[in-house]
Amino acid sequence: xxxxxxxxxxxxxxxxxxxxxxxxxxxxxxxxxxxxxxxxxxxxxxxxxxxxxxxxxxxxxxxxxxxxxxxxxxxxxxxxxxxxxxxxxxxxxxxxxxxxxxxxxxxxxxxxxxxxxxxxxxxxxxxxxxxxxxxxxxxxxxxxxxxxxxxxxxxxxxxxxxxxxxxxxxxxxxxxxxxxxxxxxxxxxx
Numbered sequence: 001x002x003x004x005x006x007x008x009x010x011x012x013x014x015x016x017x018x019x020x021x022x023x024x025x026x027x028x029x030x031x032x033x034x035x036x037x038x039x040x041x042x043x044x045x046x047x048x049x050x051x052x053x054x055x056x057x058x059x060x061x062x063x064x065x066x067x068x069x070x071x072x073x074x075x076x077x078x079x080x081x082x083x084x085x086x087x088x089x090x091x092x093x094x095x096x097x098x099x100x101x102x103x104x105x106x107x108x109x110x111x112x113x114x115x116x117x118x119x120x121x122x123x124x125x126x127x128x129x130x131x132x133x134x135x136x137x138x139x140x141x142x143x144x145x146x147x148x149x150x151x152x153x154x155x156x157x158x159x160x161x162x163x164x165x166x167x168x169x170x171x172x173x174x175x176x177x178x179x180x181x182x183x184x185x186x187x188x189x190x
Contacts, residue, residue, distance in 0.1 A: 049143035052117030074177035115171035
């Protein structure tokens, strides 16, 4: 940099980024260690069979929601997360509105972020194959079905000219439904 003050500023920015990265790695390692000690460890691992649902996203879902099987249906889970459209009624007219945003915003944001990965074509990556090792076949089949369906749905919604945020929210809603299915497919442990 031409001026010493500029060099100091840029170096401070670089140091801040490195410190933040180290902090994030420490937190991620702590989450990995602690998630293995929970009663819902099987659910945590099973959710990771889904595309872009990493250890962190599954830990967020499991820690915030607990046992997903407590919801009677996927629609109840979606409503709890605030991923269902609101409705405006006037007389005989019913118009859907924006999502309700009730319930758990932390999980909702994590799912919407994960939904962005479905913009790419469906494929079985090495990372997903490694996360699927040791999981029941039913869980792997649901995860693959989810990937195929959600990638196709993402593409169709974008082709129809839908807003990118609306598309990601729609995919996140269905992703929550597939998580509910996976939670019901894993064997119950006493």
